[in-house]
Structure formats: C-alpha cells, structure tokens
Amino acid sequence: DTGVSQNPRHKITKRGQNVTFRCDPISEHNRLYWYRQTLGQGPEFLTYFQNEAQLEKSRLLSDRFSAERPKGSFSTLEIQRTEQGDSAMYLCASSPPDAAVNEQFFGPGTRLTVL
Amino acid sequence: AQSVAQPEDQVNVAEGNPLTVKCTYSVSGNPYLFWYVQYPNRGLQFLLKYITGDNLVKGSYGFEAEFNKSQTSFHLKKPSALVSDSALYFCAVRTRMDSSYKLIFGSGTRLLVRP
Numbered sequence: 001d002t003g004v005s006q007n008p009r010h011k012i013t014k015r016g017q018n019v020t021f022r023c024d025p026i027s028e029h030n031r032l033y034w035y036r037q038t039l040g041q042g043p044e045f046l047t048y049f050q051n052e053a054q055l056e057k058s059r060l061l062s063d064r065f066s067a068e069r070p071k072g073s074f075s076t077l078e079i080q081r082t083e084q085g086d087s088a089m090y091l092c093a094s095s096p097p098d099a100a101v102n103e104q105f106f107g108p109g110t111r112l113t114v115l
Numbered sequence: 116a117q118s119v120a121q122p123e124d125q126v127n128v129a130e131g132n133p134l135t136v137k138c139t140y141s142v143s144g145n146p147y148l149f150w151y152v153q154y155p156n157r158g159l160q161f162l163l164k165y166i167t168g169d170n171l172v173k174g175s176y177g178f179e180a181e182f183n184k185s186q187t188s189f190h191l192k193k194p195s196a197l198v199s200d201s202a203l204y205f206c207a208v209r210t211r212m213d214s215s216y217k218l219i220f221g222s223g224t225r226l227l228v229r230p
Contacts (some may be wrong), residue, residue: 045138103161105161
C-alpha cells in the first residue's frame with residue numbers, strides 16, 4: 001500500500017495524559033499537512049510542513065500541541081495534557097512538490113477519545 | 116477570510132436519479148476547488164478538482180462539477196445515483212495566493228441514495 005498511513009487508528013486516553021500520533025506520507029511527497037475533524041464538521045487545518053520545515057500553524061494549534069517532521073519523511077503530532085475538547089479525528093495529508101495544481105492525499109486518520 | 120458553505124446537511128435521492136450536492140465559496144483571488152468523499156472509518160478520497168480552464172470538470176466514479184464564477188459555486192453532480200454513492204461529501208477551496216496550499220473545507224453533506 002503506497003498511500004498515507006497513520007498510527008494508531010484509535011487512541012483512548014484519560015484527561016491530562018500525553019498522546020503522540022504518527023503519519024507516514026506518500027514517499028516523495030515533500031508537503032505534509034495535519035487537520036482535525038470533529039463530529040459533524042469538515043476538517044480544519046492545523047499545521048503544514050514543507051520537507052522538515054514547519055511553515056504554518058493554525059491558531060487552533062495551542063501550545064499543548066506540537067508537530068515535528070525531523071527528516072522530512074514521517075511526522076508526529078503530540079498533544080500534551082489532553083483535554084476532553086481534544087477528542088476528534090486527526091487527519092494527515094501529503095502532496096507532491098508541484099502542489100499548486102495537485103490534490104492532497106489523506107490518510108485514514110487517528111480517532112482520539114479523551115475520557 | 117476564506118470560507119466554504121455546504122447549505123444542505125443531507126441530500127436524499129433515489130437510485131438512478133440525478134443528484135446534486137451544493138457548494139458555494141468565498142475567497143480573495145482565484146480559487147482552486149475540490150470535492151472529497153468520506154466513507155465510514157476511512158479517510159477522505161479525492162473526487163475531482165477545478166484549477167483553471169473548462170468550467171465543467173469530470174472526476175472519479177462518474178461525478179462531475181461545474182465551476183460558476185459569478186455565483187461563486189462549485190456544485191457536485193452525477194447523472195444517475197448509485198446506492199454505493201451514499202457517503203459524506205466535502206467541498207474544499209484554496210487560493211493561489213496561499214503558499215501553504217492548505218484546504219478550507221465545508222461542513223459536509225451526507226448523501227443518502229435509497230434503492
């Protein structure tokens with residue numbers, strides 16, 4: 001399978017715990033995006049990487065959230081001190097270098113439930 | 116600010132009948148427009164896009180969409196619906212001025228095709 005993969009697919013945690021999600025983009029895709037989707041809503045942009053550089057962060061990304069893409073390949077999204085409001089589907093997407101005219105390819109998502 | 120509106124939470128149609136899922140957008144500058152479909156427990160799948168050129172674009176699974184600049188709309192259509200088309204559909208926009216190429220999504224429209 002050469003699509004975008006995300007792990008874990010589901011995560012249940014208690015309020016106050018830290019969680020980390022991983023995204024493996026399609027190889028040779030230098031652009032990587034994280035989105036968050038809550039029930040009944042469309043995905044909302046969180047952050048964007050071009051290669052290893054994090055070039056844009058949404059105001060939705062509070063200081064409890066941090067994302068990395070250390071070698072320009074896979075990316076991690078960490079949420080510290082989780083809150084019940086963090087419960088959502090976290091989607092990762094990637095796109096090739098000529099991204100201006102190309103669509104983004106999405107992974108299956110990680111569903112986070114904070115108890 | 117960029118935004119996308121999908122005015123219908125749900126669209127119901129009988130199998131074999133034509134379907135339309137509505138989308139309007141608000142952006143500064145020229146838009147790039149996309150339609151994605153989401154099946155349960157799966158990521159977003161790309162259907163079609165408008166970048167430039169012909170206002171009628173054709174995509175996967177027999178879907179098409181018409182870009183109307185004066186009405187700022189990009190409605191999704193299919194001449195003959197299938198039960199298997201039942202899913203959640205998202206319209207998304209980005210602008211050429213945004214170097215991150217992040218997508219702004221609508222809230223989604225659930226399509227229910229009855230046999």
